Amino acid sequence: MNEIFKSIEEAKQQRILNAAYEEFSSQGYTKASTNRIIKKAEISKGMLFYYFNNKQELFEDLVDIGIEYLQTNFFELIDEAESDFIKKYYLASRIKLQALHQHRYLFEFLGNIYLHGDEDKLSAEAMHKMKDWRETGMSRIYNNIDTSLFRTDLPKERVMKLIIRCIGGYERELTEQFKMMDWTKVDLQVYWDEFDVFLEDLRKVFYNPQNI
Amino acid sequence: MNEIFKSIEEAKQQRILNAAYEEFSSQGYTKASTNRIIKKAEISKGMLFYYFNNKQELFEDLVDIGIEYLQTNFFELIDEAESDFIKKYYLASRIKLQALHQHRYLFEFLGNIYLHGDEDKLSAEAMHKMKDWRETGMSRIYNNIDTSLFRTDLPKERVMKLIIRCIGGYERELTEQFKMMDWTKVDLQVYWDEFDVFLEDLRKVFYNPQNI
DNA sequence: CACTTATCGACCACTGTGGTCAATGAAAGG
C-alpha cells in the first residue's frame, strides 16, 4: 500500500506515525500542520512528502494503518467467550492500555475523525472499513453478556448502561491525569490496583449478591 | 470595566460573547481567530477592536464577564442547605442547563483555559478569581452532604466517587448528543424525564434502601 | 451648523501553509 514508508526503519515509522496521530487528533485535518509533524518526528520536510505524496494521502494512510493495527492489537485480543461483563471490560482495558503504549494518540485520532468533521477526507472504502471495524469491535465487547449476574431490581439494559457510565467516567479521570505526565514512564501497577478496587465496588453495587 | 462594550445593545453583546467563547474554547488563545469571531458575531472588524482594544484584552474581558456571569447565574443559585447529594446534583444540572442556554460555550471556555495552556494570558487577579470561584463553587456542591443516606457496605467516599462518575458519564453522553443538533430548539422535557429515571436508578443503587 | 461617537472594510506587514526541487550523499552493480 505504501512500500516506501513501510520499508524504512521501524523506529522511524513509529516516530512519524505518533507525531502525525497526535497532530491530526488534536487539530483536525485542515489545521493540522505538516511542519509541526516533521519537527516532532525529527525528519526533513522532503522526506514526509517522499513517503506520502501529500497531506491527503498521509491522512488516508494513517487511517488504514491505524485500523489495521487496532484490529490485530486490540479487538482480536478480546475474549468473546467471556460473559462476565465487568471482567471482560477489565481485560479490554488492559489490552487497550497495551495498545496505547505503542500508539498513544491512535484511539483519539480515529475517535475524533467524525468530531472534527473530517469524514470527507476518507475514501468510501476507508469509511466502510471504519464503520465495520467499529461495529464488530463493539459487538465483541457488548455481545454475549450474562445479564443473569446483574441485580434484578432494575432492567438489565439500565444496569448495563450504569456500569458503562461508571467505567467511562473512571477511564476519563485516568486519561485526564495521564495527560499531565509522561505516563509511558509511570509505574502503572498502582493504577491497576486502584482499578481492581473500583471494579470490586462495581460488582458489589451492580451484581446480584449471590454472584459476587 | 469596559463601558463602551457594556453600553451597546444587549443582543449584540450576546452575539459577540457567544462567538468569542466558542472560538476561544475550541481553538485556545493563540489559534483563535478574530476574523472568525467577527464573522460569526456579524460585526465588522473595526468594531471588535473598538470595543476591545486588542485580542489580549478581549480574552481578559471574556474571563471577567464569564466568571461574574456564572457567579450570579450558577453558583449562587445552588442550594447549599440541600444535603441529599443526588437531589442537589440534579438541581445543579438544571441550573447549569439554564446557564448553558444563554452562554453555550462559557463552561467550556473557562474549563479549557488550563487545558489549552492559556493561563499566562490571565492577569494575576483573574487567575486568583478563577481559583477562588472554582473552589467555593465546588464546595457549594460537594460540602454538607448527608452521607448517612448512602449504602453502608462501601466507604462513603467511594460511594460518592461512583455517583459522580455515573452522573459525569451521563452528562457526557448528553452533551455529545447535543453537539450534533441545534439543542436550543430541542424539547428538553424528554431528556429531563430520562434523567429522572436515571437518578432514581442511582438512588436504588447507591442509597441505603431505608432512605429511598 | 459643528462636534462627538459609531461603523465600516480595504489595507498592511507578517507568519505560517502545503508542496517543490536542485543539490548532495550513500549504496549498489557492473
Add this chain to the structure above:
DNA sequence: CCTTTCATTGACCACAGTGGTCGATAAGTG
C-alpha cells in the same frame, strides 16, 4: 572505477490567513 539508483536535505515558492490600523463616512447631539 564509474554510473545509476535511491535516500535525504532545506531553501524556496505562491498563497492564505493573521492581528491590527485608519481614513472615510454615517448617525446622533447640542
